[in-house]
Amino acid sequence: MAVRLLNMSRFARLSRPLLRTTRQYSGAAASVDGSYTGPDMKTTVPGPKSKELFGDLMKIQQAGGVQYFVDYNKSQGNYLVDADGNVLLDLFGQVGSIPLGYNHPAIKERITSQGIDTLVNRPALGCFPPTDYAQTLQDALLSVAPKGMSEVMTLMCGSCANENAFKASFISFMDRQRGGPVNPSAEEYASALYNKGPGCPKLSVLSFKGAFHGRLLATLSCTHSKVIHKLDIPALDWPCAPFPQLKYPLDQFVRENQQEEKKCLEEVEDNFSTSQKNGVPIATAIIEPIQAEGGDKHASPEFFEGLQTICKKYGASFMVDEVQTGCGGTGYMWAHEAWDLPEPADFVTFAKKMQIGGFYYTSERRTNEAFRIFNTYVGDHMRTVVLGAIVNEMTKRQLLGQVKETGEVLLTGLQKLEGMHPSLVHSARGAGTFCAIDCHDSATRDKLVGQLKNKGFQVGGSGELAIRFRPALVFEPRHANMFLEAFDDVLKSQ
Numbered sequence: 001m002a003v004r005l006l007n008m009s010r011f012a013r014l015s016r017p018l019l020r021t022t023r024q025y026s027g028a029a030a031s032v033d034g035s036y037t038g039p040d041m042k043t044t045v046p047g048p049k050s051k052e053l054f055g056d057l058m059k060i061q062q063a064g065g066v067q068y069f070v071d072y073n074k075s076q077g078n079y080l081v082d083a084d085g086n087v088l089l090d091l092f093g094q095v096g097s098i099p100l101g102y103n104h105p106a107i108k109e110r111i112t113s114q115g116i117d118t119l120v121n122r123p124a125l126g127c128f129p130p131t132d133y134a135q136t137l138q139d140a141l142l143s144v145a146p147k148g149m150s151e152v153m154t155l156m157c158g159s160c161a162n163e164n165a166f167k168a169s170f171i172s173f174m175d176r177q178r179g180g181p182v183n184p185s186a187e188e189y190a191s192a193l194y195n196k197g198p199g200c201p202k203l204s205v206l207s208f209k210g211a212f213h214g215r216l217l218a219t220l221s222c223t224h225s226k227v228i229h230k231l232d233i234p235a236l237d238w239p240c241a242p243f244p245q246l247k248y249p250l251d252q253f254v255r256e257n258q259q260e261e262k263k264c265l266e267e268v269e270d271n272f273s274t275s276q277k278n279g280v281p282i283a284t285a286i287i288e289p290i291q292a293e294g295g296d297k298h299a300s301p302e303f304f305e306g307l308q309t310i311c312k313k314y315g316a317s318f319m320v321d322e323v324q325t326g327c328g329g330t331g332y333m334w335a336h337e338a339w340d341l342p343e344p345a346d347f348v349t350f351a352k353k354m355q356i357g358g359f360y361y362t363s364e365r366r367t368n369e370a371f372r373i374f375n376t377y378v379g380d381h382m383r384t385v386v387l388g389a390i391v392n393e394m395t396k397r398q399l400l401g402q403v404k405e406t407g408e409v410l411l412t413g414l415q416k417l418e419g420m421h422p423s424l425v426h427s428a429r430g431a432g433t434f435c436a437i438d439c440h441d442s443a444t445r446d447k448l449v450g451q452l453k454n455k456g457f458q459v460g461g462s463g464e465l466a467i468r469f470r471p472a473l474v475f476e477p478r479h480a481n482m483f484l485e486a487f488d489d490v491l492k493s494q
């Protein structure tokens with residue numbers, strides 16, 4: 001059942017004008033896919049081997065989220081190979097967390113040449129870092145820092161990054177309240193150990209409806225995408241503002257969308273003033289550049305700049321959660337670079353493709369004392385070393401250019417499909433290959449995702465209605481065309 005790559009396929013023809021533009025990237029000819037040239041399905045998914053393994057795992061834990069088991073040894077480049085030997089083109093990239101595809105030689109080389117010592121002896125980086133640590137952070141993280149951000153803290157996952165960035169923002173908020181880094185009062189010290197004020201101050205974080213910022217206790221209070229994430233868990237009573245519900249394509253609904261964003265910003269401002277009046281000031285507003293788990297919702301640069309302005313007015317931090325959007329998928333290293341803000345954000349958090357969780361921050365947000373943002377490992381040297389190889393490969397192969405080019409092919413193709421199948425799909429949108437298209441209801445979305453999987457194309461759902469695409473940065477126009485053709489077939493068969 002191999003899906004062969006036809007040079008003159010429907011979608012290759014469609015995207016020819018785009019492909020005629022000068023290639024902006026150099027390394028495209030060197031395929032990372034090894035011998036795989038297309039999906040190759042032997043069973044339906046999950047196949048018998050996956051089902052057997054699922055039974056084993058279910059005895060040990062609640063593994064109901066597992067789709068199928070993967071043979072990571074056989075997976076290569078853009079292709080995922082499952083336990084039954086099915087070869088799938090991966091447009092989901094482990095929930096958007098695979099930068100260079102599977103088994104990339106540059107990563108393997110870096111691990112064998114540089115990584116063994118701290119893999120064998122995992123260091124507590126906050127106390128006993130390896131000799132090359134500052135250089136490793138420089139190469140992997142500061143070399144790609146968002147403009148104006150000069151410092152970085154590494155942690156574990158995305159939730160952990162956001163949770164610690166909240167803490168850093170609270171500490172700096174209180175420093176500013178005290179009028180600089182002056183010593184807290186005896187009363188503050190005495191009360192803090194037992195969760196009481198004034199040592200544990202009443203502060204809040206503003207988040208947005210539909211947001212996803214993680215599943216730990218504070219971040220979960222800022223997550224509002226699915227009720228199942230939150231049910232039965234105590235939550236902090238923090239404010240939540242509406243995220244703009246825009247109409248797509250954005251360039252056809254400029255006036256309506258502007259009005260919608262204006263309305264949302266008015267509510268944001270309301271939240272700030274009410275929280276201040278109620279004695280629980282907002283110390284931070286956290287926002288995703290594209291609401292990802294919430295269904296790939298976009299907003300304009302003007303909206304984000306407006307939010308930054310309000311944060312500044314109230315002395316709060318402006319925190320951009322780039323856990324899912326960061327590291328190149330939108331065609332920018334950081335999605336928020338596209339906004340061209342007049343000044344940097346105060347915090348930019350990351351994880352997923354970056355291999356480790358963490359956050360960039362401006363030097364004004366540095367804590368004065370050590371041990372305030374801290375844990376045993378504070379990151380993972382080994383993962384940061386791997387990130388160095390990834391960043392190097394991104395530069396060497398100009399992968400951001402490739403993402404932009406492939407993204408144009410993918411989005412143009414999705415828009416064409418929307419025109420051809422309006423009763424099934426609509427509102428194609430995206431930045432780079434970070435694309436999505438909506439179905440009219442969840443049942444249709446789930447059915448289409450399942451049928452695509454059985455044709456050998458792994459995509460993801462997001463929110464209620466969207467099919468989302470999060471391929472690796474090594475995803476090329478030819479892969480996009482292959483998918484678009486299969487998607488057209490699936491849509492025609494409904």
Ligand code: PSZ
Pocket residue numbers: 095157158159160162212213214215288292293321322323324325351352
């Ligand atoms: O079901 C889940 O827990 C999922 S599925 C996708 C995610 C989580 N994304 C994680 C995520 C994110 O998309 C944004 C914008 N911010 C924070 C997080 C949390 O990252 P992790 O999962 O590493 O804790």
